[in-house]
Amino acid sequence: MIRKRGKLRSGAVVAASIVPSTVDLVRALWRDPAHKRWLVPLVVFLSLTAVLLLLAASVEALAPFIYSIF
Amino acid sequence: MRILGISAHYHDSAAALVVDGLPVCAIQEERLSRRKNDSAFPLAAVEWCLDEAGLEPEELDAVVFYEKPMRKLERILVTALRAFPRSWRSFPQAMKNTLGEKAWVKGIIASRLGVPARKILFTEHHQSHAAAAFLTSPAREAAILTADGVGEWATLTEGRGSRSPDGGCAIELLRELRFPHSLGMFYSTFTAYLGFEVNEGEYKVMGLASYGEPRFAEQVRAILRPTADGALELDLGYFDFHLSGRRAWSSRLVDVFGPPRSPGHPLDLATPDGKRFADVAASVQRVLEDRLVELTRALRRETGLRDLCLGGGVALNGCANARILNESGFERVFVPPAPGDAGCALGAALYADRIHFGGRDRPVPDHAYWGCPVDAGELERLAREDGLEVELAPGDRALVERVAEELANGRIVGWMDGRCELGPRALGNRSILASPASADMRDRLNREVKFREEFRPFAPAVPAGVADRYFELPPGGARLGRFMSGVFPVRPEWRSRLGAVTHVDGTARVQVVDPEVSPRFHALLLAYGARTGIPVLLNTSFNLSGEPIVARAVEGYSTFRRSGIDLVVAGRCIVAKARASGVRREEEAVS
Amino acid sequence: MDEHRAPSLERILRPVHRWVWRDAHRCARKLLTFAATEADGGRDLSRAAELTTDPLLRRLFLRHALDESHHAELFRARGRTMLAALGGGGGWLEARWLTPGERGGDDLRVEDVKDASLLAFLHLSEKVAAARFEVYRDVIPDEETREVFRRILRDEVFHVHYTRTQLERIAPERHRRELWLARASRLWKGYLRVATALAGRLGTVILLAQYFLVLPLFALAAKRAARRERPGWSERQREQPTLESQY
Numbered sequence: 001m002i003r004k005r006g007k008l009r010s011g012a013v014v015a016a017s018i019v020p021s022t023v024d025l026v027r028a029l030w031r032d033p034a035h036k037r038w039l040v041p042l043v044v045f046l047s048l049t050a051v052l053l054l055l056a057a058s059v060e061a062l063a064p065f066i067y068s069i070f
Numbered sequence: 071m072r073i074l075g076i077s078a079h080y081h082d083s084a085a086a087l088v089v090d091g092l093p094v095c096a097i098q099e100e101r102l103s104r105r106k107n108d109s110a111f112p113l114a115a116v117e118w119c120l121d122e123a124g125l126e127p128e129e130l131d132a133v134v135f136y137e138k139p140m141r142k143l144e145r146i147l148v149t150a151l152r153a154f155p156r157s158w159r160s161f162p163q164a165m166k167n168t169l170g171e172k173a174w175v176k177g178i179i180a181s182r183l184g185v186p187a188r189k190i191l192f193t194e195h196h197q198s199h200a201a202a203a204f205l206t207s208p209a210r211e212a213a214i215l216t217a218d219g220v221g222e223w224a225t226l227t228e229g230r231g232s233r234s235p236d237g238g239c240a241i242e243l244l245r246e247l248r249f250p251h252s253l254g255m256f257y258s259t260f261t262a263y264l265g266f267e268v269n270e271g272e273y274k275v276m277g278l279a280s281y282g283e284p285r286f287a288e289q290v291r292a293i294l295r296p297t298a299d300g301a302l303e304l305d306l307g308y309f310d311f312h313l314s315g316r317r318a319w320s321s322r323l324v325d326v327f328g329p330p331r332s333p334g335h336p337l338d339l340a341t342p343d344g345k346r347f348a349d350v351a352a353s354v355q356r357v358l359e360d361r362l363v364e365l366t367r368a369l370r371r372e373t374g375l376r377d378l379c380l381g382g383g384v385a386l387n388g389c390a391n392a393r394i395l396n397e398s399g400f401e402r403v404f405v406p407p408a409p410g411d412a413g414c415a416l417g418a419a420l421y422a423d424r425i426h427f428g429g430r431d432r433p434v435p436d437h438a439y440w441g442c443p444v445d446a447g448e449l450e451r452l453a454r455e456d457g458l459e460v461e462l463a464p465g466d467r468a469l470v471e472r473v474a475e476e477l478a479n480g481r482i483v484g485w486m487d488g489r490c491e492l493g494p495r496a497l498g499n500r501s502i503l504a505s506p507a508s509a510d511m512r513d514r515l516n517r518e519v520k521f522r523e524e525f526r527p528f529a530p531a532v533p534a535g536v537a538d539r540y541f542e543l544p545p546g547g548a549r550l551g552r553f554m555s556g557v558f559p560v561r562p563e564w565r566s567r568l569g570a571v572t573h574v575d576g577t578a579r580v581q582v583v584d585p586e587v588s589p590r591f592h593a594l595l596l597a598y599g600a601r602t603g604i605p606v607l608l609n610t611s612f613n614l615s616g617e618p619i620v621a622r623a624v625e626g627y628s629t630f631r632r633s634g635i636d637l638v639v640a641g642r643c644i645v646a647k648a649r650a651s652g653v654r655r656e657e658e659a660v661s
Numbered sequence: 662m663d664e665h666r667a668p669s670l671e672r673i674l675r676p677v678h679r680w681v682w683r684d685a686h687r688c689a690r691k692l693l694t695f696a697a698t699e700a701d702g703g704r705d706l707s708r709a710a711e712l713t714t715d716p717l718l719r720r721l722f723l724r725h726a727l728d729e730s731h732h733a734e735l736f737r738a739r740g741r742t743m744l745a746a747l748g749g750g751g752g753w754l755e756a757r758w759l760t761p762g763e764r765g766g767d768d769l770r771v772e773d774v775k776d777a778s779l780l781a782f783l784h785l786s787e788k789v790a791a792a793r794f795e796v797y798r799d800v801i802p803d804e805e806t807r808e809v810f811r812r813i814l815r816d817e818v819f820h821v822h823y824t825r826t827q828l829e830r831i832a833p834e835r836h837r838r839e840l841w842l843a844r845a846s847r848l849w850k851g852y853l854r855v856a857t858a859l860a861g862r863l864g865t866v867i868l869l870a871q872y873f874l875v876l877p878l879f880a881l882a883a884k885r886a887a888r889r890e891r892p893g894w895s896e897r898q899r900e901q902p903t904l905e906s907q908y
C-alpha cells in the first residue's frame with residue numbers, strides 16, 4: 001500500500017532533490033570531454049528558478065502571489 | 071531482487087515489476103486511469119504491480135527510471151540555446167514543464183513511493199529500449215537497433231546483445247544518432263503535417279500510405295539523407311520542431327509538399343488534396359523503409375549476426391519491419407510487444423537486474439500478457455444487475471464452440487481472456503473479434519464500434535500452424551507476426567474471402583497465434599475455421615475511439631453497452647445484447 | 662427548455678455570442694471544439710458508469726455517455742461539413758472562453774467524487790450548458806447549425822432532469838447540501854483556473870525575462886559548440902555513467 005502524501009510535503013521532498021540532482025548534472029558537465037563547462041552557471045541559475053516553479057505548482061491557489069513575491 | 075521499472079512523463083507511462091530476474095507484471099497507466107496515452111507518473115500502475123506481487127514499496131531493492139533526466143534537461147536547454155532567439159516562445163513552456171516537475175524524477179519517485187533516494191536508479195532511454203527488445207527475446211546473440219523520436223540526446227542507436235553460457239548478459243550500444251536528426255521526429259512531423267495527432271496518428275500515416283503513390287519520394291529522400299559514415303541526417307531547413315514549440319515543419323516543407331491538412335478537415339481520397347496527402351504519406355513511408363533497410367543491412371554486414379532486435383517507437387511500423395526482415399539479411403527479427411516507451415519500464419527493470427546487479431539470465435516468458443486479469447464474475451454480476459441474459463459455458467470447449475458459432479453468424483464479439491496485454495496491440499486477450507470475410511464487416515465495425523477513418527485496416531489473427539496458407543510469410547515472418555509487428559501480403563487467392571482484413575494494397579498486419587501462449591484464442595480460431603473453412607478472425611483492440619484498451623471486465627462491459635458489439639465474453643461468461651433493447655425506455659421512465 | 666431559461670448573464674452576453682457565431686470559419690472550428698468536449702464528457706460519464714455501484718445510475722450514466730458521443734458526432738459532422746464548404750483559411754480568433762461548450766471550463770475527475778457529488782456537479786453543469794446552448798441556438802445565423810443545437814437541447818432536458826431526480830433518490834436528506842457544495846466547488850475551481858492561468862502568465866514573463874537577459878551569452882557558446890559537431894554517428898564513450906547517475 002502506497003502512503004499518500006500531501007501536496008506540500010511531496011513538493012518539499014521534490015524541492016529537496018533539486019540540489020543533489022543539479023550537483024549530478026554539474027559534475028557531468030564539468031567532466032564532459034565535449035567541454036560543456038560553460039553551461040554550469042546557467043544550470044545552477046535555472047535550478048534556483050525550479051524551486052519557484054515547484055512552490056507555485058505545490059500551492060496552486062497561491063501561485064500568482066508566490067510569483068509576485070519573488 | 072525486486073526491481074520496479076518506471077517510464078513516465080512524455081507519453082504512455084507504465085510500471086513493471088521484476089522479481090528474481092523474471093517479470094511478474096507490467097501495465098500502462100492508461101489502462102488503469104482510463105486516460106488514453108496517459109503520461110502522468112504511473113502511480114496506479116505501480117500500486118497495482120506492488121499489490122499483485124504482495125509487496126510494499128520499502129521491500130523493493132531498486133526503482134529504475136527509464137531515462138536520465140539530467141541529460142535530458144541538458145538537451146532541452148542546449149536545444150533552446152542553439153535556436154536562440156527563435157526559441158523564445160517554446161522556452162518558457164519547456165522550462166515550466168521540465169524544471170517545474172519532470173527533471174526532478176528522483177524526488178518525485180521518493181515522494182510518491184516513499185523509497186529512499188539511494189534505491190532509485192536511471193538507465194538511458196535507448197538502453198531501456200534495447201533491453202526491452204533483447205532481454206525479452208529468445209535470441210542468444212543479436213544485433214540491436216533502437217529508433218524513436220528522442221530520448222536524452224540519442225534518437226537512434228546500434229549495438230549488440232549477448233547471453234553467455236554462464237548466465238551473464240551484455241548489451242553494448244556502439245553508436246548513436248543524436249537529436250535533432252531523428253527518424254521518429256521525421257515521421258511524426260509528417261504525421262502532424264497530414265493532420266493526425268503525433269504519437270497516436272502514426273498508424274494512420276502507414277494506413278494512408280497504401281492509398282498513395284510515392285511520387286514525392288525523391289523530395290523526401292533529400293530531406294532524410296544518408297551521411298558519409300552511413301548514418302542519417304535531416305535537412306533541418308524543412309523542420310521547426312527543434313526551434314519552436316508551435317509547429318514541427320517549416321515553410322520550406324510546405325513549399326515542396328503543398329499546404330498541410332488541418333486536423334478537422336475531412337480526408338477525401340477522391341479529391342486532389344486527399345490524393346496529395348496519400349502520396350505524401352506513401353513517399354514518407356517508402357523513404358523511412360528504405361533508410362531502415364540500409365541501416366540494418368550495414369549492421370548485418372558489420373556484426374555478422376543472424377538475429378536482430380528492434381526497439382523504440384519506430385519498431386511499431388509493421389511495413390518497415392517486414393521489409394527489414396526481407397531485405398536486411400537478418401534471419402530473425404525480434405520486436406517486443408511494447409517497443410515504445412511503455413515497454414521501457416520493463417526494459418529498465420530487466421537492464422538493472424541483468425547488467426547493473428549482474429543477475430543471472432533467465433528466459434523471459436515470450437508473451438505480452440503482463441497486465442491485470444479479467445474477472446468473469448464481475449461481468450456476470452453487471453449483466454445480471456442490468457437484466458441481461460448471462461450464459462456460463464460449462465467448459466472451455468463449449469465456450470469456444472458457442473462463440474465461434476456467433477462469429478460465424480456475423481456477430482461482433484468483445485473477447486476478454488486472462489491478463490491484458492502490455493503495449494498498443496490487442497493480441498487476443500482484450501480484442502474485438504469478427505468475421506474477416508467481407509468488407510461489409512469492416513464498414514460495420516467502423517460505423518458501429520470503432521468510429522474511425524475508413525482507410526485504416528483491421529488486422530487478422532491466424533493459428534500458427536496454418537498462417538502460411540493464407541498469408542505470404544517469409545522465413546521469420548511468423549515470429550514478427552507473434553506480436554502483430556509485421557505487415558505481409560494476403561495470398562491473392564484468399565483476398566476476396568478475407569475482405570475485412572485485406573488492406574487496399576493486398577496486405578495485412580497479421581497476428582500469428584501460438585497455442586502454447588493463447589490456448590483459448592487458438593482454439594477459438596480453429597473452431598471458427600471448422601465452421602467457415604477459414605480459421606482466421608478479424609482482431610482489433612477492445613476499445614472505442616479515444617479510449618484506452620479495456621483492462622477489467624467492467625470496462626469491457628461498458629464498451630459493449632456503448633457500441634455495436636453484439637456479445638461480450640470474459641472467461642466462461644457470455645453476455646449477449648439481443649434482449650437489451652428496452653433498457654433505454656425503462657431508464658427514462660425510472661429517472 | 663422553458664424551465665431552463667438562459668440566466669441573465671447569458672442574456673446580457675447575447676450580442677457578444679451573436680458576434681462570435683457570425684463568422685462561419687470560427688463557427689465551424691467551435692463546433693469541432695465542442696465535439697471534442699462532448700466526446701471527453703462521454704468518456705467521463707462512461708468512467709462514472711464503470712465506477713458506480715448503483716445499477717440504475719450505471720445505466721443512466723451509460724445512456725448519458727451515449728448521448729454525449731452522439732452530440733460529439735453531430736457537432737463534428739456539422740463542423741466538418743462547414744469546413745469543407747468553406748475551404749482553408751478563415752478567422753483566427755475562436756473566442757473559446759467567451760463561448761464555452763458543455764461543461765465549459767469545468768474540470769471533472771470522476772474517480773475522486775462520490776455518486777451524489779457527481780450528480781450534483783452534473784446537474785449544475787448540464788443546466789448551465791442547456792441555458793448556454795439555448796442562447797447559441799437563438800443567435801446562430803444558419804438553420805442547419807441551429808438544428809444541431811435544437812436536437813442536442815432535447816437530450817439536455819433529460820440530463821438536467823435525471824441528475825436532479827437521481828440526486829434526490831440517492832441523497833434524500835442532503836441533496837440540497839450537495840448542490841450547494843457543487844456550486845461552491847465550481848466557484849473554487851473557477852478561482853483555481855484563474856489563479857493557475859495568472860500564475861502561468863507570471864511564470865512565462867519571468868522565464869521570458871530570463872531568456873532575453875540571461876541566455877544570450879550562453880546561446881553564443883551553444884552555437885559555437887554546435888558548429889564543432891559533425892553530422893552522422895556519435896561514438897559512445899567507453900565509460901558509461903552508472904545507473905546511480907541521473908546524467
